[in-house]
Amino acid sequence: MSSTTRDPDRFAALTAEVGICFGGDYNPEQWPRATWREDVELMRRAGVNLVTVGVFSWAMIEPTPGAREFAWLDEVLGLLHGAGIAVDLATPTASPPPWLGVRHPETLPTDRDGVRLVPGSRNQFTPASRVYREHALAITRDLAVRYARHPAVRMWHVGNEYGQLDYGDEAAGEFRRWLRERYGTIDALNEAWGTSFWSQRYADFDEILPPRRMPYIVNPSQAVDFRRYSSDQLRDCYRQLRDAIREAGATAPITTNFMGFFPHADYRTWAGDVDVIADDQYPDPASPTSPADIALVQDLMRSLGDGRPWLLMEQSVSATSWRGHNLPKSPARARADSLQAVARGADGICFFQWRQSRAGAERFHSAMVPHAGSDTEVFRGVVRQGADLARLRPVVGARVQAQAAVVFDWPSWWAADEPALPTDRLDTVAEVTRWYRALWRRGIAADIVAGGTDVTDYPLVLVPHAYLIEPDAAAALAAASEAGAQVVIGPFSGVADANGHIRTGRSPVLLRELIGASGEEWCALPDVDLDMPGVAGATASTLGERLRSDGAEVRARHASGPLSGLPAITRQGHGPGAAWYLGAVVDDGVLDAVIGEAAAGVAGALPGVSVLPDGVEAVRRGDALFLLNHGGQTVQVPVPPGLLDLLTGEVTNSVAAIGPDDVRVLIERQDR
Ligand code: GLA
Numbered sequence: 001m002s003s004t005t006r007d008p009d010r011f012a013a014l015t016a017e018v019g020i021c022f023g024g025d026y027n028p029e030q031w032p033r034a035t036w037r038e039d040v041e042l043m044r045r046a047g048v049n050l051v052t053v054g055v056f057s058w059a060m061i062e063p064t065p066g067a068r069e070f071a072w073l074d075e076v077l078g079l080l081h082g083a084g085i086a087v088d089l090a091t092p093t094a095s096p097p098p099w100l101g102v103r104h105p106e107t108l109p110t111d112r113d114g115v116r117l118v119p120g121s122r123n124q125f126t127p128a129s130r131v132y133r134e135h136a137l138a139i140t141r142d143l144a145v146r147y148a149r150h151p152a153v154r155m156w157h158v159g160n161e162y163g164q165l166d167y168g169d170e171a172a173g174e175f176r177r178w179l180r181e182r183y184g185t186i187d188a189l190n191e192a193w194g195t196s197f198w199s200q201r202y203a204d205f206d207e208i209l210p211p212r213r214m215p216y217i218v219n220p221s222q223a224v225d226f227r228r229y230s231s232d233q234l235r236d237c238y239r240q241l242r243d244a245i246r247e248a249g250a251t252a253p254i255t256t257n258f259m260g261f262f263p264h265a266d267y268r269t270w271a272g273d274v275d276v277i278a279d280d281q282y283p284d285p286a287s288p289t290s291p292a293d294i295a296l297v298q299d300l301m302r303s304l305g306d307g308r309p310w311l312l313m314e315q316s317v318s319a320t321s322w323r324g325h326n327l328p329k330s331p332a333r334a335r336a337d338s339l340q341a342v343a344r345g346a347d348g349i350c351f352f353q354w355r356q357s358r359a360g361a362e363r364f365h366s367a368m369v370p371h372a373g374s375d376t377e378v379f380r381g382v383v384r385q386g387a388d389l390a391r392l393r394p395v396v397g398a399r400v401q402a403q404a405a406v407v408f409d410w411p412s413w414w415a416a417d418e419p420a421l422p423t424d425r426l427d428t429v430a431e432v433t434r435w436y437r438a439l440w441r442r443g444i445a446a447d448i449v450a451g452g453t454d455v456t457d458y459p460l461v462l463v464p465h466a467y468l469i470e471p472d473a474a475a476a477l478a479a480a481s482e483a484g485a486q487v488v489i490g491p492f493s494g495v496a497d498a499n500g501h502i503r504t505g506r507s508p509v510l511l512r513e514l515i516g517a518s519g520e521e522w523c524a525l526p527d528v529d530l531d532m533p534g535v536a537g538a539t540a541s542t543l544g545e546r547l548r549s550d551g552a553e554v555r556a557r558h559a560s561g562p563l564s565g566l567p568a569i570t571r572q573g574h575g576p577g578a579a580w581y582l583g584a585v586v587d588d589g590v591l592d593a594v595i596g597e598a599a600a601g602v603a604g605a606l607p608g609v610s611v612l613p614d615g616v617e618a619v620r621r622g623d624a625l626f627l628l629n630h631g632g633q634t635v636q637v638p639v640p641p642g643l644l645d646l647l648t649g650e651v652t653n654s655v656a657a658i659g660p661d662d663v664r665v666l667i668e669r670q671d672r
Pocket of ligand 1 (some may be wrong): 282314316320321352365
């Protein structure tokens with residue numbers, strides 16, 4: 001079946017009508033009817049305007065094979081509609097009823113060790129299973145036919161957090177089909193997988209298996225292809241159900257919830273299939289870097305939607321329950337988290353979940369209505385958030401202008417995540433996150449882009465760790481630097497091609513001309529000192545490179561360890577632009593110094609301030625300047641005078657005193 005293409009106007013039409021969406025997952029099937037009425041009353045009090053219904057309702061709707069119990073859902077949708085609350089109606093397909101797995105064990109997923117997973121939790125399906133697909137499609141069709149034109153249903157939510165890996169027999173067959181399509185001939189596959197190594201040569205596609213448990217290290221090209229296949233297979237599940245919903249006549253936006261930098265789905269290949277990018281975000285309140293780190297995820301989500309507004313589909317209002325040790329959020333912190341997402345382009349703020357579950361695995365996961373009820377700090381905080389979001393209507397639809405591009409690709413992450421590298425301590429997402437913090441401190445928003453994207457419009461381009469680089473990606477970086485950008489490239493970049501084969505010659509082969517330096521050996525590093533003028537106590541660790549300058553200026557040298565005396569950081573000017581190369585994993589201070597210098601000409605969100613006070617975040621979205629204080633102390637932030645704070649109605653003088661976890665949303669005063 002052909003795919004429909006993304007239509008972002010569908011979500012824009014909803015927010016134009018209701019303003020910023022506000023609500024959460026609503027699971028009425030866990031509660032008696034009397035509670036439903038109280039729920040709706042409390043939702044109105046909190047200003048909730050969108051709830052996701054039915055995510056885990058398959059066993060309620062189809063208690064026995066082929067049954068359809070829709071009456072309760074009719075009632076719930078009617079109640080919500082009567083209260084003016086829109087519904088994001090979910091296909092219940094993430095969690096099949098136990099009977100499906102018991103009657104059709106082939107629908108159950110099999111792990112790498114050949115263990116078949118059983119019902120009793122959730123997600124117990126394999127996306128490759130024909131029988132699962134048939135059942136999921138049948139219930140989705142019936143749901144869609146029944147509710148496509150229901151006035152409460154303003155959005156569709158397919159599945160939930162698609163993310164399974166499956167190594168079973170049916171998956172093996174699907175993997176082979178996918179490989180046939182990708183390679184055409186077994187010779188092409190043998191070439192791409194480098195099967196001359198260790199006698200792995202295949203005579204026929206039928207001999208190929210998923211990378212199940214093996215005696216020793218898996219062929220890395222095979223492993224990365226299995227990741228590509230798994231992401232595509234899950235996306236195909238999504239597409240099939242999405243198409244069924246459209247065919248039933250639904251006109252509302254259709255989406256599914258992403259999970260940030262999730263390893264089992266390349267969301268860049270999914271982004272064109274959802275009408276609105278929706279994401280689940282659970283920053284850990286225990287981590288001091290959470291605000292910056294989640295900002296990166298939010299910039300990624302905005303970028304996946306080409307800068308259009310996105311939807312924060314799930315977050316926790318206080319503690320999660322799936323961490324080992326689950327710190328709560330204060331209501332102020334929860335509010336700041338929500339407003340941060342709006343600052344970075346979200347036009348919808350939702351939670352998991354509306355009412356805290358009394359039973360089941362998530363009985364200690366916080367919710368908008370906690371066990372203790374509505375006479376609680378949590379619920380009062382929710383009411384306050386609803387009121388605040390209503391005040392932010394002027395930002396609906398507005399875009400965030402990013403001044404930097406950060407290059408990140410899932411396949412490169414996957415390839416760099418395989419074992420048997422010089423070090424297993426270099427993680428792509430951890431590096432991207434660390435580099436991004438230097439932008440965050442400066443109020444510089446970033447677009448997170450694929451290698452090969454035209455980045456000539458950005459004054460600053462960061463490539464923290466692009467293990468795989470193709471010629472188009474190398475050319476795009478060279479073009480940006482020629483156009484005047486500061487391009488900063490991190491260690492162990494440009495190592496391999498799309499199949500994971502090492503590019504031979506002095507490294508990084510496709511980038512060495514751009515950076516004016518080249519290397520001949522990558523080395524795992526102990527903690528070493530660097531000699532870097534202007535940065536006291538500079539160090540590197542994890543990985544370095546036996547590097548020489550081929551004309552680039554050397555900005556730092558190894559001062560101890562196996563590469564002592566050799567260049568560690570170089571800079572090659574290209575007219576007004578430049579290409580920096582970090583030939584080692586440098587410490588946070590060095591990274592901040594390099595990115596700070598490269599960003600010197602880039603205006604951050606707060607005029608005249610290059611480095612923001614500790615804990616302060618500044619983002620410009622459309623006409624609005626968002627200032628958030630994630631630190632523990634009140635900070636004095638210089639601001640343009642005469643701006644209106646949309647949250648308080650106050651007008652700024654030239655300094656804003658912002659308390660811990662407080663937020664300002666400042667806008668030129670005009671009749672709005
Ligand atoms: C995910 C799921 C939800 C719930 C939350 C708990 O986001 O989609 O169903 O399990 O985690 O944090």
